[in-house]
Amino acid sequence: MLVSILLSFVYFLFFISLFYRFSFFEIDGFSRKYLVWVFAIKVLFGVVLIEIYSHFYTTRSAADAFKYYDDAKVIYAALWSHPLDYLRMTFGINSDALDLYPYYQKMNNWYLADSYTFYNDSRSVIRFNALVFPFAFGRYVVHMIFMCFLSLCGLVALFKAFMPFFKQRLASLAIAIFLVPSVLFWGSGVLKEGLILFASGYLIYYFFKWLKEDNKLQPGFFFVLFIGLMMLIKVHILISLIPGFCIVWWHVRKPQSSIYLKTVIAVVAVFLLAFAVSFTKEESNPFYMLAQKQRDFVNLAKGGFYFELQNNYKDTFYVEEKDRAKVLLANDSVNWRLADGVKFYRWSKEELTDTFIQKNQQTNSYRLLMHLDSSGSRIYVPSIEPNVWSVVMSLPIALSNVLFRPFVFEAANYLSLFAALENLWICFFMLLMLLFFKVPKKEEQAIFIFCCSFVLILFSIIGLTTPVMGAIVRYKIPALPYLFLVFMLLTDAEKLRNKFPFLKKFNR
Secondary structure, eight states: OHHHHHHHHHHHHHHHHHHHOOOOOOBBBBBBHHHHHHHHHHHHHHHHHHHHHHHHOOGGGGGHHHHHHHHHHHHHHEEEOOOOHHHHHHSSSTTTTGGGHHHHHTTTSSSSSGGGOOSSHHHHHHHHHHHHHHTTTOOHHHHHHHHHHHHHHHHHHHHHHGGGOOTOHHHHHHHHOOOOOOHHHHHSSHHHHHHHHHHHHHHHHHHHHHHHSSOOOHHHHHHHOOOHHHHHHHHHHHHHHHHHHHHHHHHHHTSSOOOHHHHHHHHHHHHHHHHHHTSSSGGHHHHHHHHHHHHHHHHTTTTTTEEEEETEEEEEEEEEGGGGEEEEESSSSSBEEOOOEEEEEEEEETEEEEEEEEETTOOOEEEEEEEEEOOOTBOOOOOOSSSSHHHHHHHHHHHHHHOOOOSGGGGGGGGHHHHHHHHHHHHOOOOOOHHTTTOOGGGGGGHHHHHHHHHHHHHHHEEEHOHHHHHHHHTTTTGHHHHHHHHHHHHHHHHHHHHHGGGGGGGG
16 A cells, blocks of 8 residues: 555645646646646546445446556556567557467456447557556556556646637636546546547647648648548547647638538538438448447346357357346356357357357357446437438437436436536536527637537437446536637627626636
8 A cells, every 4th residue: 555655645746746847837827836736636536536436336347447557457467578579569560460369368357348339449558557567567547657657648738728718718718628637637638538538629729730730741740640540549539639630720721711611511511422322332321330339239228148159259248137037147257158058149250240049059158258237327219310310319318418417307327426526517507508608709719619529429429329328427528628719709798707707807
């Protein structure tokens, strides 16, 4: 315990020293000491998250905060006996080779990311932990401090990218980017959210840097680099950013015409393209994939058992939670059996669309991948069909689920209550926006369209595919700073300060 505290303190001071060592953290009108305070707050939130998961999520293999770390231990163990294996698995160098499969058999989440969930790319977090292990000496809290620093770097990059659009409102911009409670909480744990904040922040930073600089080689290189990183971490976040990138780039190239006209043209073009694509084959039809992901997530929310058939490492077998009495438990994870005739779903890890139903032959022996209890926070999501019209008709409920749920009366635990109270703040700022509405200034229009585009697309994807409130709370984290920036851009700050004079002290 004492060693963990001392090592954590050393790394905490080390990262603070980087704020003063590198010019990237030098921001006009914004003291570096504020970054130190934000970093300290993030670490505090990270400690709280660890305590919550330690005391209330006692099934470690099912707790996101720990299960990827535990899987990374398997990779780290190879560093001393087979260092090349460690490097291959950590950096993805021929990492699908059969000789590495014995390592993956000891993990619970390496294959599940590619099996049946749209949002869960577990390998990115496993690899992050594998990279940190040699520096952390097995101290979990050090992994958290590393993640806090990375996510804060991404938020600093986002702040610097948006600064030119909010020169007179730096304090408000800082609050929207650094101090949104759920972003602080989920972005400070050893979770995918921290990596998303890091990669997406730098991606946007280098995009705007590439737009305004004459020498486009260096920012262009890093822009492409972070596109690749986003594809490895969360490809749907990248997809949600692309339309905004395209509209802003078009507006910079042709500033004479209205950006709103460009946006309407882009929306119509995307709609027509989507309509045309919806008639293509299933494997290239994005609406079919969206509907498939929704069905997969609904099944995941129902809970159940996920297996591999011994000597068949490419297929996943799923038994519904309601049939758990027909699952014959084993003392280890590799010799499970199913009652003769029990129904299960089977699909290839490399092809989600080939799911089919079979009845078990009792002679088969299975390896348990994961058992999930049915989710207690399931909510209704409209069942979507693989076509444009079904998706459009489902959007109102999908967006309202993401924006406003959980409600306070739906809170079943402290985390959901925390999220519900934050949703009340969203409603409060939305009301202020309506009461003190203003049209964005010409110099604010590009960033307004960019933020709106990202929020609407990401919230739509989440709302259409996610039937679990607890998952929605986490998945919308990357878009929350942009949502609050939209509220800022549509709220007349001058009228608000005249109405409430005490706000004039915050006039920055």
